Amino acid sequence: MAKTKAAGKSPDTGLPKSLSGIQGLDEITFGGLPKGRPTLICGGPGCGKTLLAMEFLCRGALESDEPGVFMAFEEKEEELAKNFASLGFDLASLVRRKMLAIDYVYIERSEIEETGEFDLEGLFVRLGSAIDSIGAKRVVLDTIEALFSGFSNESILRAELRRLFRWLKDRGVTAIITGEKGETLLTKYGLEEYVADCVILLDHRVNEQIATRRLKIIKYRGSSHITNEVPFLIGSRGISVLPMTSLCLSSVVSSKRLSTGIKSLDAMLGERGYFRGSSILVSGGAGCGKTSFGAQFTDSVCRGGERVLYFAFEESQSQLARDMRSIGIGLERWIDEGLLRIAANRATLCGLEMHLVMLHDAVKDFKPAVVCIDPITTLIGAGVADEAKAMLARILDFLKNEGITVLATDLNQAAAAGDAAEMCISSLCDAWIKISTEPQGHQRRRRLVIIKSRGMKHVQQEKDFEITDDGLRINDIAEAGKEAE
Amino acid sequence: MKKSTYKLLLYVAGATPKSLEAFANLKRICEGHLKGQYSISVVDLLVTPKLAKGDQIVAIPTLVRRLPPPLKKIIGDLSNEQKVLVGLNLID
Incomplete structure (x- = not known):
């Protein structure tokens, strides 16, 4: 599999491609859809076909300066405009600027009588005139299968479809044709027979009550692909495809550091703290002080004038603020100054996918330097274990690609034995700090050890730490402690 | 009131054999059943493509009965007289 990230051209064959502009899609197709050829997008109802197709046009118009024609067989212009307004696409404005033309084709079988031979030249004329009116480079037919319910003479229809797809190729437009998923065929009426260059299947399935959307490239003639x-997700900004490979060596590694907010911990991490853009896992049992680590880091980053997005899955904003105040960390101030945003909700409130959407949107919107996920483990409860793992990897990949430093806490039930979450997340994280409490005499003492910290010298000794009125403090383990053991 | 109560539009795309045949068939049927009460306008979409949208034309040729209401559409070369008459509500 090619590892190169190409734009506009397939690295292996040089097949010209048209950037879809859809996040992630251009990555898995190594540069977009085949330029000047039709692509078939198929899937069941509500899987996001129309959205993908329209986004392809909007992004083409806005980002690649390629006007597009949307031929709708199911929704009227006004309905489309309304639906897409919620995703931030102003179709009316694109139409005014001649970057988009929408033609709603209405076919009602009961109103049409068929007598003798006909062809679909009317459709060709309409499409041709729409393309010419704005100099369109992209075309969407959504969904052409409506024709099959509109006309009874299927043999004419099939001949005409064949002619249509040839005609589209001759016009040199990059086209998306959508098709309803069929029972035995990919599409209900076997459109894949006509569109042979690129076929993408969308799927919307529910697994243990959690809905997930999937995308699969069934074929892509003349090009490698994932x-x-x-x-993929449908967020407030359209579709985001989340390939596992997005980590694919493309993230720029920083050697800059961010203080952990705890002097003594910085000291343990080569004197200077975490790497910027790295991911840090703080794991430990209940009541170890994981959240305090997050808060201390948050406080320190905000103090440096940078933004922090804090996902609290166990506490509300006010509770978190109150609790942290008790150890001398004032978070309200940063909220007021707009440097800190706390997103508090129960992880089980919605599916993992939705969390990912919210995280995506919040990150794109708030543009934080640091994201805290407290605790990341609860997300696993929101999904099926295997899928959750893959999803967590995607969350971390996404943040890493954005150059955001992540501090995730992980609650492990049995602090001693590495639990499943720890196993799956820790390998994805660059640094892993494990904290625990150990009985010592009649009280418990907090212990901390840096299990790993990629790319830097770090102290490997187990340390003692305290939560004081003034935040966290790390000390060498007292000799007295040794004696007690 | 004038007797031309049937206002018919025939949409074509160029003078293809199919459209010529449709026009000839239409003319013959109208002369036979609607003599003196009809008008036929031919719309060539190659000349005026924008008109296709208004009557939602997809297939060619399409005959549209504008008047009397309701709007009726018959597609094809109109070779089946019986069907055309049904389509125009001239017989049941």
């Missing part, structure tokens, strides 16, 4: 099923 063959796996890839999850």
